Amino acid sequence: EAQVTQNPRYLITVTGKKLTVTCSQNMNHEYMSWYRQDPGLGLRQIYYSMNVEATDKGDVPEGYKVSRKEKRNFPLILESPSPNQTSLYFCASSSQTGSTEAFFGQGTRLTVV
């Protein structure tokens, strides 16, 4: 089954404690992306990757890092989380960037206290 898998689904952490949200896809997609979803703001892109070792900033990259060492994996790293990073996070993958269907993970709800 084609899918994008994120872990964990829910996470509560404290300010400043480094965390990683994992994302894996089994569709051999080249393009992967991270979004955050906040009420009234829709989905905003954090980072994206066009392929292995090719990543770039989206609209709201501050406070986040990513890496793409393997095609299937695209982890999101918060080096020093802050309460304003409390949000719902989605990983997505697609075969191309703007012209094909994006497949989304089920989301990670992060709370930073």
Next chain:
Amino acid sequence: AQSVTQPDIHITVSEGASLELRCNYSYGATPYLFWYVQSPGQGLQLLLKYFSGDTLVQGIKGFEAEFKRSQSSFNLRKPSVHWSDAAEYFCAVGGAGGYQKVTFGTGTKLQVIP
């Protein structure tokens, strides 16, 4: 810069009634237009997509959308809403060739009442 506007934050319809969700976009070239649905606790799922050809596009779950270039609109419709359609709906615009960002609207939350 490309953008998407969904003017209705929240819509309530009765089960069996028709539905239209509005979407207006801004894009400098030929747009790729998408509608996604997000059920509670789930990720987004593609309902339908438009690039070219017939301006009336059929999607899954009985949804359709009509592209109107002159109005820069891509409204989503369903003739008869079911309770299971209660969800949040996102319109998005993208493009083809090289890296093309996809921009999402802020979403419309649909409530269905019996």
